[in-house]
Amino acid sequence: MPEAIERRAAILGIGGTVQGEHPGRSGDSLALEAFTLALSDSGLPKSAIDGLLVQESFGGQGRFMEIGRQLGINPIVGSTIEASGATCAALLQYASLLVGSGMANVVACVYGTNQRTNRNRFGASRDEFGDAYGMFNPGALMALSFRRRMALYGETEEQLAAIALNQRAAAQLNPNAFMRTPLSFEKYMAANYLIAPLRGYDFCQVTDGGFAIIVGSVERAHEHGRPAVRVAGFGRQDCLRGWEDHESLLQRHQQKVAAQLYARSGYTNADVDLLYIQDAYTPAVLNALENYGFCSEGEAAAFIQDGRIGIGGELPVNINGGQTSETYMVGWGHTVDAVRQLRGECGERQVADARVAMCTYSGGLRDHAIAAIYERIDG
Amino acid sequence: MFPASELCTECLSMNLEWSQLSGLGTVVSFIVYHRAWHPDFANRLPYNVAVVELEEGPQIISTVIGCEPADISVGLPVTVVFEPDRGAILPKFIPRSSHG
Numbered sequence: 001m002p003e004a005i006e007r008r009a010a011i012l013g014i015g016g017t018v019q020g021e022h023p024g025r026s027g028d029s030l031a032l033e034a035f036t037l038a039l040s041d042s043g044l045p046k047s048a049i050d051g052l053l054v055q056e057s058f059g060g061q062g063r064f065m066e067i068g069r070q071l072g073i074n075p076i077v078g079s080t081i082e083a084s085g086a087t088c089a090a091l092l093q094y095a096s097l098l099v100g101s102g103m104a105n106v107v108a109c110v111y112g113t114n115q116r117t118n119r120n121r122f123g124a125s126r127d128e129f130g131d132a133y134g135m136f137n138p139g140a141l142m143a144l145s146f147r148r149r150m151a152l153y154g155e156t157e158e159q160l161a162a163i164a165l166n167q168r169a170a171a172q173l174n175p176n177a178f179m180r181t182p183l184s185f186e187k188y189m190a191a192n193y194l195i196a197p198l199r200g201y202d203f204c205q206v207t208d209g210g211f212a213i214i215v216g217s218v219e220r221a222h223e224h225g226r227p228a229v230r231v232a233g234f235g236r237q238d239c240l241r242g243w244e245d246h247e248s249l250l251q252r253h254q255q256k257v258a259a260q261l262y263a264r265s266g267y268t269n270a271d272v273d274l275l276y277i278q279d280a281y282t283p284a285v286l287n288a289l290e291n292y293g294f295c296s297e298g299e300a301a302a303f304i305q306d307g308r309i310g311i312g313g314e315l316p317v318n319i320n321g322g323q324t325s326e327t328y329m330v331g332w333g334h335t336v337d338a339v340r341q342l343r344g345e346c347g348e349r350q351v352a353d354a355r356v357a358m359c360t361y362s363g364g365l366r367d368h369a370i371a372a373i374y375e376r377i378d379g
Numbered sequence: 380m381f382p383a384s385e386l387c388t389e390c391l392s393m394n395l396e397w398s399q400l401s402g403l404g405t406v407v408s409f410i411v412y413h414r415a416w417h418p419d420f421a422n423r424l425p426y427n428v429a430v431v432e433l434e435e436g437p438q439i440i441s442t443v444i445g446c447e448p449a450d451i452s453v454g455l456p457v458t459v460v461f462e463p464d465r466g467a468i469l470p471k472f473i474p475r476s477s478h479g
Contacts, residue, residue, distance in 0.1 A: 128382070129381075131417075132469055134415075134417065143410040151453030195410050196411040196412075243381050244380065244437070244438075246407075249407070
């Protein structure tokens with residue numbers, strides 16, 4: 001196949017505000033702050049930015065024109081993009097396409113939200129078809145997914161604990177993480193069920209914050225003088241009529257994303273040094289490990305035990321703390337941490353010889369599935 | 380089909396009709412709410428939401444009633460009942476062995 005066009009793109013700059021609680025700040029304000037941090041990280045002047053992609057944000061925030069106007073940028077390409085929880089990846093995929101095609105030179109991708117202090121009641125979100133039965137909270141579908149896994153594969157709630165525990169332990173080493181108080185197995189199991197079989201620590205906490213990522217050409221990435229991080233490939237598969245695709249309850253359409261991604265990048269899961277799985281709820285990690293080929297079907301709960309997915313383990317997963325412990329920023333936190341790891345900036349929590357990082361993103365249980373591989377390139 | 384659409388997702392015909400089904404199905408998965416995110420459900424805790432695969436093929440969302448939560452399992456054969464619920468009639472499911 002012809003070379004995947006996104007491979008011409010690189011991550012020139014990353015920026016993230018403090019994550020957690022920002023009373024009195026709007027989502028847009030946090031997005032703007034994140035942009036300034038990413039621009040500074042890139043070393044570029046603002047005049048170099050000719051593309052702008054904005055993630056739609058709670059409360060009418062995240063509108064492309066408003067963000068562009070506030071920044072004083074007049075892009076030649078750009079838009080607000082909405083792909084629910086997978087929007088970060090959608091922005092980066094489009095940014096890579098714009099840069100790779102030559103239609104734009106440097107595209108800034110931004111997101112900011114004040115959903116926590118403005119008490120966006122995610123919990124009360126309704127399922128269009130299930131609300132008559134009380135099917136509230138976006139965690140409902142993932143809870144249904146894990147229950148099915150338990151029945152099909154004999155997985156247990158005790159095994160599931162390893163995800164929350166692994167991520168909280170990782171977060172304790174991450175200065176950017178919001179949730180850092182120690183979590184033991186006993187404390188995890190003692191937490192009340194919210195939506196059985198899932199407990200309190202299986203759910204991420206809603207947070208405020210902003211992130212920005214600046215995408216430009218691979219050639220430009222080498223100008224900075226530090227290890228460059230390029231896009232090795234993307235894959236995407238939507239599943240918009242999930243109730244008709246019975247396999248989608250276990251997110252099996254992610255396998256199509258994997259096939260695209262590995263074909264476009266030339267890598268397989270065996271090449272991945274560290275993995276970030278978007279995890280609004282912990283069972284997401286189980287489904288993704290199987291569907292992206294890191295373990296066999298039905299083996300994921302066993303795979304995550306005994307430190308295999310910890311920082312020093314065979315396959316580090318969500319070592320930023322994941323969304324359950326770092327920040328609920330729908331893939332942005334994972335992506336930015338992947339870039340930091342690939343640059344070798346992470347100090348005591350640095351994964352040795354990190355060269356290839358994979359991030360999996362999701363919007364809803366199955367509406368959108370996107371995945372990317374980012375790699376370090378020298379010289 | 381479920382969910383409903385204005386056209387058939389296979390042939391794109393906009394000429395759709397309602398059809399009578401057997402009412403038989405199997406529980407594909409289920410969850411139990413221990414927290415009420417809506418006041419209407421506060422006095423029903425704990426309550427279950429189930430995905431039922433109908434004999435005819437489609438999966439739908441519903442709830443299993445007429446038994447203890449501990450008696451609900453993935454694979455449980457069920458049959459539909461139509462129940463008044465807050466001014467509407469909702470399809471719900473009972474374990475098939477109790478249908479008689």
